[in-house]
Amino acid sequence: MKHGNFIWYELVTTDPAAAADFYGKVMGWEADPEAGKTLGAGDYTVVQVPGFPMGVAGMMQLTQQMADNGGRPAWMGYVAVDDVEATIAAFEASGGKAHMGPADIPNVGRIAVVADPQGAIICLLKPLAMDGPMPPAPAENAPGTFGWRELYADNGDTVFDFYAGTFGWQKDRAVDMGEMGVYQLFKLDGPALGGMMTKMPQMPMPFWNYYVNVEDIEAAIARVNEAGGTVINGPHEVPGGAMIVQALDPQGAMFSMTAPPKG
Template sequence: MQGNFVWYELLTTDIEAAKAFYGAVAGWEAEVTGAAGFDYILFKVPGFDMGVAGMIQLTQEMLDRKVPPNWSGYIAVEDIDAKARAFTAEGGSVIVEPQNIPNIGRFAVLADPQGAVVCLFKPNPMDGSMPPAPPAGSPGTFSWSELYAGDGDSAFAFYSKMFGWEKDMAVDMGAMGTYQCFAVDGRSTGGIMTKMPHMPMPFWNYYINVEAIDAAAERIKAAGGQVVNGPIEVPGGSWIINCLDPQGAMVSLTAPKR
């Protein structure tokens, strides 16, 4: 688990609208839970008790800091506090100091040296068995994490040092540079590239599995979102689209077929 993205969370300005959108697009069911000490929305794949993502309302303090609607990814680490110190020692920064979520675990929100935001998480030890989770790769689960960095090479070096990520396949994208895939424990799980000039700042982007990309693109549009890139066939034969949800959060979809 260490070094892997283990949780995904949407910060949004409209909880009800986001429930409807992601229900239509990803097939998720939304459940309100107070497990984190406040109303927290858990997204689930129908038929499974284990959530695949969460959602919270952007607070006024976040809005005052001009935090936009966005998806965040949480990387599992053994020592949240030590890793936060390592981030700052390498030029990163702490946005939310390490703290406990009652009965859940410990987390922190950090920015890498180029400004991309990522979260850390260490769950509390679990008593008993975990609820059933949807199989990896099935529709409604996340499968790929992608960083648009200020500089892809130095970003890869930083994350490799922080989490032990290893280089996997590298894709030459011509004028856009190299797309460097990374592996955790031998499993390819994401990619890092230098961001395109029109992107205002470095950020992480996350991919949800769907059955077929064309039908998913139509669901995005019908539910009030935008397809901003794609469909594109990527190495390995999968198809992707990059999208904005109705509140402006970027989210991407991947499928094994058109």
């Protein structure tokens, strides 16, 4: 996996079983609690798109120690890196911070949890080499896969330079959002991976937000409501015609969904 690509997503939550049930109803994911044991991670639930053994995300318990240190239910994204220690050093040299690791996860690779210079949390992963071919995975942007990543930063302009130097990300299109500022798309030698912008004043701190692909935004909103989640923003049409919505799961973790243009 190329340095700088998003490679995994993980939900830290107060109730992994309830979260797996909620996201199963909303996204159609199937939970595999035994996969964590295979990965050597103990109590760790992997969720999959039906018909594909390659997981799309993991879920784990928010421990008391995490809570005591300010942790709360949240989704995190992992970026593939060539060298975990060197990337941690790059974060720290620019004013970032290592919150956990580096640590080795059996059968997975070497990981760390870090904060960028403006405080947004992101995870690093140097995966182990696979023996044999990769298991089948859903098509890119298929329903149930993660399709977009979004950073709300203290300063979108300066934080982009940091990530460009650390992960090799390049500027894509910039969208003028009026009073909300500029929404800068980023890529890695291919299609855009996500966007970043200066956060709204009412947002308490910088953070990363992750979008799951769904087939229809209104149907997905109905599933969120029926399963006990809460829509907090949207639906909205974004440049290009895609529809997005942001929501909270029953444990309070924010997640977002995106659907292709209609017609």
